[in-house]
Every structure is written in structure tokens, then in C-alpha cells.
Amino acid sequence: MDSVLSPTKFGILWDRLISIADEILNTLVRTAFSIVVREGRDACCVILDKEGRSVAQSSESTGAFIATMPITAKHMLRKFPAATLNQGDILVTNDPWIGPGHLNDITIIKPVFNKGELVALIGTTTHLPDIGGIGYSATSSEIYEEGLRIPICKLVKSGAINEELLEIIQNNVRSKEQVIGDLKAAVAALHIGEGRIIKVITEYRIKDPGLLFSSILDRSEQIVRSKIEDIPNGDYHNTVNIEASGNPIKIECILKVRDGEILIDYSGTSSTISEALNSPLSFTYGWSAYGIKCAVAPAVPNNEGSFLPVKIHAPEGCILNAPHPCSVAARHIVGHFLPSVIFGALSKEIPLALMADAGLFSVIYFSGRDPNDSVYAIEYDPNGGLGATANYDGVSCTSFPTVAHTTPAEIFERATGLLLERRELRQDSGGPGKNRGGLGQIVSIRNTTKKDVTAVVTISRTEFPPRGFQGGNDGELKAVYINDSPAHPRANHKLRPGDTIRLEDAGGGGFYDPFQRDTDKVIQDVINGFVSIKSAKRDYGISIDPKTMKIEKH
Secondary structure, three states: OOOOOOHHHHHHHHHHHHHHHHHHHHHHHHHOOOHHHHOOOOEEEEEEEOOOOEEEEOOOOOHHHHHHHHHHHHHHHHHOOHHHOOOOOEEEEOOHHHOOOOOOEEEEEEEEEEOOEEEEEEEEEEEOOOOOOOOOOOOOOEHHHOOOOOOOEEEEEOOEEOHHHHHHHHOOOOOHHHHHHHHHHHHHHHHHHHHHHHHHHHHOOOOOHHHHHHHHHHHHHHHHHHHHHOOOOEEEEEEEEEOOOOOOEEEEEEEEEEOOEEEEEOOOOOEOOOOOOOOOHHHHHHHHHHHHHHHHOOOOOOOHHHHOOEEEEOOOOEOOOOOOOEOOOOOHHHHOOHHHHHHHHHOOOOHHHOEOOOOOEOEEEEEEEOOOOOEEEEEEOOEOOOOOEOOOOOOOOOOOOOOOOOOOHHHHHHHHOOEEEEEEEOOOOOOOOOEOOOOOEEEEEEOOOOOOEEEEEEOOOOOOOOOOEOOOOOOOOOEEEEOOEEOOOOOEEEEOOOOEEEEEOOOOOOEOOHHHOOHHHHHHHHHHOOOOHHHHHHHHOEEEOOOOOOEEEO
8 A cells, every 4th residue: 555545545445444333333233132232322333543542433433432442442552562462362341440431331442463463453332231239320329339340351362252251240240141242242243343454454455554544543633623723712611510419510611722722621620429420530531522523523533533632631539530439330410411511611602513402311220020030121211302503403302412322112111021101202391492402202111010120210400401502591301200209310219010200301402592483483393292382472472372373473
């Protein structure tokens, strides 16, 4: 291969790497045993160079996973330098402080050798259905309660799986078949990826893959830096509150924009707490870098080059830089706010590029025994509405910033024996605006079995709503009910036979003054049931007679 790549060949090879990452992830998803990976696609695949820098990712990868993968890979290479790695080795860890932030997320990385030389790394991160401990919950007070912590070690040694490690894992988890099945699915997917990368190297006669990888990283970095340079140098502030048991958590950030770089300074943010909402620095970096990327250069494929212009500072001991042994199981509750915090800081400077606050991801983690009396541990993850933008209404029931899917009702019911008896759009939940926020949803699940079921709820947005931008109104708050009585939004609840748990999800924030909304859009929202007649009058100034649909604009 030429030392200087033509633009055409460069584009083809970059696309091939992304395609390979997509194939690896799709192989993993098709062969996974757990519902959270197979249906929820709570996973990612990343191709890295031999130094551990991420080069290409699968198209549906979760933002924090792709940004933390290089951190994990470099830690692995420090413990197992290239000279100590053999063909067929695969490394593994779920250490929250060098990965995506809690024990359920496990990262598996395979070195790729070509003719005996290390040329690349490929990795996956998946959310395990169970990792032992008290389960996926916000109620733990330190990491030791949360499950099995796997140090960096070899899952596969020279092609032979480490059976002792698998036995340790099996002895510490409830859903043994699903957990081990997912690990082996990742091994199989990475094996496929290794073959595809070597094929590309051979097919295009690439003598130095590092040249291609460095070119991709350099190009991505240049584009992102140029986009940041369009933002005037300055300090941009935002503060967000998040509910917790006790005083609210304060996330305070200053975006310091300087000549193509951004430092995100979280000084002033609340300290760690006893609830498991604490975020390790790696997870904080993942969502922070992703937030900047979405704001300034969403069209550039993600890799380490696109994240290099972003630096963060979070004082150790604050909730965004939680030290060991803080509890971190529900760190998503805080981490998922970070892109919105960043958008809010930039909302006056580049409003046309941003989205109002989203309703965010909700987690209800069910465990019990299925109709066959087998133990299960399964997430059901409804999504709130997306915030509106300067040009569009927000999308309803769509996840942000994570891209995990909601499990289909039929799959969930068959796996648990529970009944998903209601799932509908939540009227008036989207924040009013010239462009309306996306709607949240109402989800109701009944325990139709003859046994008790544990429902672990870990949600936010129950006290502080998704904020509208540029004069748009806030979205509605979330709420959880058991048998129509309010329930704690971050607690473990026992559902007895016949009990029902109901989530009323948040809608996204609106964008611009709601009185600027086109009258026909308001009428159509009322017809579709998205907006009530009461809200049409109160929020948009449009009176509608429910019988005649006669309209009078005030």
C-alpha cells in the first residue's frame, strides 16, 4: 500500500473498518444468550490500533462504551504489554474505574496478529444480565455489595478458554447460562472480526496498518477541532440538579473553549453519596466527550481522534470522580445527564445545533422465577421523549444519550411470566414549544405469576424536569406507582402475585415559545391525543370545543 493514501482508497478502507465493527456487533447480538444484549443491544464493538487508540466503532454502539474502550485497552496493555501477548489471547475486565463505570458492563479485547505481528485490537463491551451481589440497584453503599469485580486477566489463553475464570464467574451469578453464553458470544464475534481485519490487510496489501489508523485519527481530530474553533473562545456555564435520597445532587460545569479545544470543568459538583449514583471518572469522561461530539460534529464517525480535543476536570471525591470503593451500580442516573448539561451550557451560543433536555432512560430490573421455575434477571428499559430542536419536534419514547433498545413485550413476557398490560404514549408529557418535546410513555406491568417478584427501579427526572430551550417549556416529570400508590424511584420493590408496577415516563423539553407553534400542529396534536384540550388552551393559547372542534386563538 502506498505511504500516502488517495482520498478514495482512504474512504473505502475507513468504511470497511466500520462495516467490520458492525458485523462483529451483529454477530454478538445474534449469538447472545441474554435479552439485554440480544434484544436491548446494550453493547458496543470497537476496533483499536495496537496502542489501544480507538479507530472505528459499530454504528449502534453506546456512547460511553466507545469513549471508555481506549481507556480500558491501555490499562490492559500496561498489564499485558504487546510482547507478552500470544495469538489467540483474549483479555477481560469489568473494573468500573477503568471501563464503563459499573460491574455489569464487561469489556473483552482480542489482540489481532498478522504473520506473527500485533497489528490491532478489537473489543466489545456488553451489559451482563447479572454479576452477583445485591443486583442492579441504587441501594448499595459500596462496591463490595454490587457483585463480582474481575481484574484484567486472560479469558482465553492462546486459544484455550480459561475454564477456572468461567467457574469463578458461574459461582457468583444467578443467570449462569446467560452470563457465560454472552461471554462466549463475544469470543466468537471477536474471532470473526479478527479474520475480517486480516482479510482487509491482505486484500489491500497494507504493509503498515498503523498508517491507515493514524490517518483516520488525524482526520477525525482535525474536523472536530475545526468545528470547536467555530465557537468563540470563552467560558460557558450550566448547573443541573438531580434528585437523590437527601439533598439534591448538583452538577456544575464550565466549558472552557480555547482555540479548538474544550476543557469541561466540573469543579463545584456535589461530593459522592451513599446511594449508588456515583460515577467513576472514566464513565464521566465517556458521556462528556460524547456530549461535545454530538454538539459540534455529529456526522464524523466516532473514534479517539474525535475525542482528543475534549479534556475534563472533575475533582476526586466529587460524584463525577468517585474513588474506590464507592457504590456505582446506578451511575447511569448521573452520567446520562452529562450531554444535556453540556448542551445547556452551549444553548445560547450554538442553539441551532442542540436539542432541549431529554426525558432520559429508565431502568426497571426484574428478578424472580419464570414459568419453568428457572431463575431470571431481566431489565425492562422504557425511554422518555427526546427534547425538541430548533427545527423539529422531539421524538417520542426514544433513548438518549444511550441507544439501548426496549425489549419487545412478547419476549419480556415469555421470559418472566409477567404481563405487560399497558404501554401507551403519555399525553401532555412533552414540553410545550414552537417545537414540542417528544412524549414519554406509560408502562404497566402486572405480576400474573404465583410467586413474588423483585422489581428494582433506578430512574431520575422525578423532581427536576427536562428543561426546555430558548423559551420552550419543560417536559413532565417521571413517577412510579405500585398498585396506584407512589413508589420510591430508586429502590427494590416486592411485587406479590397480582401486584402492578406502573411507570409514567418524562417527555422532552420544548424549543422556542409555545405561542409561536403553528395552529394546525396544535390541532393535529389534540386529534392524535398527544396534547389535551386543556393543554392546548393553557400552553398554546388555542381554545378547542371538544364537540365541534371550533378553534379560537387568543
